[in-house]
Amino acid sequence: MTTTTPQSTDRFTSSTPSEREYRTERVFDAPRDRVWRAYTEPALIAQWWGRGNKLAIEAYELRRGGHWRFVEHHENGVDGFEGRFREITPEERLSMTFEWDGMPGHPIVETVELHDLGDGRTRVVTTSLFFLREERDGMMQAGMEGGMIQSYAALDRVLAAMG
Amino acid sequence: MVQLSDRLDASFGALADATRRGILERLGRGDASISDLAAHFDMTLTGMKKHVQVLEAAGLVTTEKVGRIRTCRLGPRRLDAESVWIERYREMLEGRLDRLGAFLERSRDQR
Numbered sequence: 001m002t003t004t005t006p007q008s009t010d011r012f013t014s015s016t017p018s019e020r021e022y023r024t025e026r027v028f029d030a031p032r033d034r035v036w037r038a039y040t041e042p043a044l045i046a047q048w049w050g051r052g053n054k055l056a057i058e059a060y061e062l063r064r065g066g067h068w069r070f071v072e073h074h075e076n077g078v079d080g081f082e083g084r085f086r087e088i089t090p091e092e093r094l095s096m097t098f099e100w101d102g103m104p105g106h107p108i109v110e111t112v113e114l115h116d117l118g119d120g121r122t123r124v125v126t127t128s129l130f131f132l133r134e135e136r137d138g139m140m141q142a143g144m145e146g147g148m149i150q151s152y153a154a155l156d157r158v159l160a161a162m163g
Numbered sequence: 164m165v166q167l168s169d170r171l172d173a174s175f176g177a178l179a180d181a182t183r184r185g186i187l188e189r190l191g192r193g194d195a196s197i198s199d200l201a202a203h204f205d206m207t208l209t210g211m212k213k214h215v216q217v218l219e220a221a222g223l224v225t226t227e228k229v230g231r232i233r234t235c236r237l238g239p240r241r242l243d244a245e246s247v248w249i250e251r252y253r254e255m256l257e258g259r260l261d262r263l264g265a266f267l268e269r270s271r272d273q274r
Contacts, residue, residue, distance in 0.1 A: 022253060022256075024256065024257065024260065026260055026264070028263070028264055028267050029267070029268070030267040030271070034267060034270075035263075035267065038263060038266060038267060038270075039263075044266075044270075047266055047270075048259075048262040048263050048265070048266035049259060049262070051255070051258060051259075051262070052262070100248070100252075102248075103248045106248060108252065124260070124263075126256065126260070128252070128253075128256065130249060
């Protein structure tokens with residue numbers, strides 16, 4: 001087995017701080033307001049997010065609970081990505097769910113934190129929280145199963161009432 | 164206890180290479196010897212052994228030597244769609260940060 005020693009280059013590090021997280025840290029030679037705008041203005045996002053491919057921003061409702069959806073058009077077809085915003089603290093923190101159309105039911109919670117280094121540079125820390133099978137198993141044991149049984153019981157009652 | 168993060172790290176490394184992904188795909192259709200795999204991927208035996216060792220360390224492949232032939236088969240950790248997706252996601256995220264850096268660089272003077 002390999003270890004969790006963070007991988008590091010000059011300005012980039014990545015690590016797996018907990019069982020479900022993947023974290024990266026990187027310093028950009030740009031002030032924090034510009035980095036924030038690159039992350040949150042659709043016209044700017046379209047210029048870098050899409051792996052050099054055409055990116056259609058079908059939805060971008062920048063508010064808590066708001067929906068975002070990007071569709072990348074490339075030579076082999078299209079890939080859709082979408083989610084909802086969980087937290088928006090201007091120039092500091094942006095958190096959203098991220099789901100790929102090809103892997104429905106496996107959302108990742110992405111959080112981006114911007115730190116002003118005070119010299120015109122910005123440290124960007126991203127955390128990706130995976131929703132893994134192991135985690136699902138844990139939730140089941142922790143009583144989600146009970147919740148499901150209750151839901152099914154309620155559904156049974158509704159169906160019974162419908163005759 | 165081996166942490167999930169350790170296992171993820173091992174599989175990320177193991178899956179980062181297209182040949183290794185191909186080997187898993189090939190073994191998914193049936194066991195094969197190192198020389199079968201080397202021939203299939205048009206590689207040297209030594210090169211193939213190295214790939215198999217990485218996959219073995221990640222628990223994705225097991226090998227067994229009988230006589231002079233080492234047979235490879237899929238290991239206890241099956242390669243599921245979920246791990247492939249996580250690896251692709253990680254590549255995508257890191258690529259995205261590279262492109263953000265390039266974008267910030269080229270848009271520096273046009274505020």
